[in-house]
Amino acid sequence: MIITILDGSMQGSSGEMIAFVEKAEARLQPKHTVRCFHLQNLNIRHCNGCWDCWWKTPGLCAIKDDMESIYPVVMQSDLLVFASPLMAGFTSSVLKRASDRLIPLIHPYVILNQGECHHKKRYDKYPDFALILEREPDTDDEDIAIVKDIYRRFALNFHCSLKHTWLTHMHSPQDIAHDIHHF
Amino acid sequence: MTFTIFNGSPRYKKSNSQTLTEQFLKGYHNQGKTEPVKICYLARASQLAEHLEAFRQAEEVIIIFPLYTDCMPGMVKEFLELLPAAGNKNPKKLGFIVQSGFPEAIHSVYVERYLEKYARRRHYHYLGTVIKGGVESIRSMPPSMNKKLFKQFRELGDNFARTGQLPRELMQQMRTPLKMNAVGRTVFRVISLLGLPDMYWKKMLKKHGAYHLRSSRPYAP
Numbered sequence: 001m002i003i004t005i006l007d008g009s010m011q012g013s014s015g016e017m018i019a020f021v022e023k024a025e026a027r028l029q030p031k032h033t034v035r036c037f038h039l040q041n042l043n044i045r046h047c048n049g050c051w052d053c054w055w056k057t058p059g060l061c062a063i064k065d066d067m068e069s070i071y072p073v074v075m076q077s078d079l080l081v082f083a084s085p086l087m088a089g090f091t092s093s094v095l096k097r098a099s100d101r102l103i104p105l106i107h108p109y110v111i112l113n114q115g116e117c118h119h120k121k122r123y124d125k126y127p128d129f130a131l132i133l134e135r136e137p138d139t140d141d142e143d144i145a146i147v148k149d150i151y152r153r154f155a156l157n158f159h160c161s162l163k164h165t166w167l168t169h170m171h172s173p174q175d176i177a178h179d180i181h182h183f
Numbered sequence: 184m185t186f187t188i189f190n191g192s193p194r195y196k197k198s199n200s201q202t203l204t205e206q207f208l209k210g211y212h213n214q215g216k217t218e219p220v221k222i223c224y225l226a227r228a229s230q231l232a233e234h235l236e237a238f239r240q241a242e243e244v245i246i247i248f249p250l251y252t253d254c255m256p257g258m259v260k261e262f263l264e265l266l267p268a269a270g271n272k273n274p275k276k277l278g279f280i281v282q283s284g285f286p287e288a289i290h291s292v293y294v295e296r297y298l299e300k301y302a303r304r305r306h307y308h309y310l311g312t313v314i315k316g317g318v319e320s321i322r323s324m325p326p327s328m329n330k331k332l333f334k335q336f337r338e339l340g341d342n343f344a345r346t347g348q349l350p351r352e353l354m355q356q357m358r359t360p361l362k363m364n365a366v367g368r369t370v371f372r373v374i375s376l377l378g379l380p381d382m383y384w385k386k387m388l389k390k391h392g393a394y395h396l397r398s399s400r401p402y403a404p
Contacts, residue, residue: 046258047251048226049194055387059399075402088264089301090254097257105402108384110285112371116362117285123400138304146300150293153253 001180003028004077005036008084008095017134020168021083027177035073039094042066046097053104059122060104067101075123083132089143106158121159129155130164187221187241191248191259195226199282199318200247206333210340225258238266243276243347250283254294269306277302278310278349284319288358311349313339314358323383
């Protein structure tokens with residue numbers, strides 16, 4: 001399996017996630033191909049809503065930065081893992097910024113999917129989603145449920161499913177490797 | 184009351200969020216409110232320190248943004264991470280407006296749950312979240328087609344000026360349909376067969392000489 005991890009750790013977070021992700025990567029590597037992007041070290045700009053990716057250069061973002069190296073890797077993957085410390089109750093802004101930039105991967109055209117309007121596929125196949133979350137001191141079950149539900153919706157728009165959610169205080173890198181081996 | 188609006192659209196002043204804000208303020212000033220309302224554009228990242236100071240000084244705040252990948256845009260999340268918790272004596276009033284291109288409200292009710300929890304976590308007085316779908320089309324529609332939408336936003340502003348609250352009944356009306364009913368889905372299927380929902384995109388692709396590239400898959404493995 002090809003697995004891509006987008007690590008949304010950022011300055012001000014504990015750094016625990018980076019170590020956790022690296023351990024998970026080491027556990028997974030023997031059996032799987034894993035690519036990990038530590039987003040805080042990359043130059044990734046905000047989506048500016050220009051929609052060039054939909055009507056000028058279909059499928060290609062107009063912003064030339066480090067997302068260019070992430071797109072092909074994501075589209076080769078079977079599983080896209082969003083790893084992030086929770087910050088103000090949601091995944092980090094660094095991760096959100098990169099997630100916003102995934103929009104060139106789908107069409108502007110809208111279709112009915114599960115009785116709702118959603119964007120049409122640009123590609124035949126998309127990676128499924130997974131989450132690794134590091135809680136804040138005040139994180140509760142409601143926060144986790146909100147984050148999971150929003151990523152389920154995100155997955156629905158990307159024609160895939162949220163397959164796993166791992167919490168760094170409850171799961172080990174070994175658990176992740178086990179779940180993925182039995183995916 | 185110091186009232187400040189934060190526009191969280193990456194499109195800055197050319198955004199639909201700006202158009203809706205202008206309608207909201209028309210209604211707000213109809214009520215004889217003469218003091219200027221400060222508008223901060225989060226897309227102006229270089230002004231972040233000023234935005235944070237404007238938030239600190241405001242007593243009433245509305246953050247308006249477009250739905251991006253089923254949630255708030257990254258720049259709005261960045262801003263939310265930096266806001267301080269309210270003091271216990273005088274909780275700041277905080278409301279949100281989430282607008283999206285999808286016709287149904289269902290797409291935005293998930294981020295609404297986050298925003299409500301965020302306000303609680305930061306001890307702000309939560310004014311509620313206005314959800315409005317079908318907004319992207321205001322750019323392509325003739326003015327007559329936007330009359331109802333703009334009237335709703337003027338009413339929101341008018342009501343906010345009078346009461347300091349976002350009116351529940353109007354907010355409920357604005358977030359319809361939550362999901363399309365069977366009739367709506369059938370109509371959508373029929374107009375899809377005629378290619379109507381794609382017309383705007385096809386027109387823009389042709390305008391930019393990119394129609395022949397519309398099905399490009401540059402990252403296909």
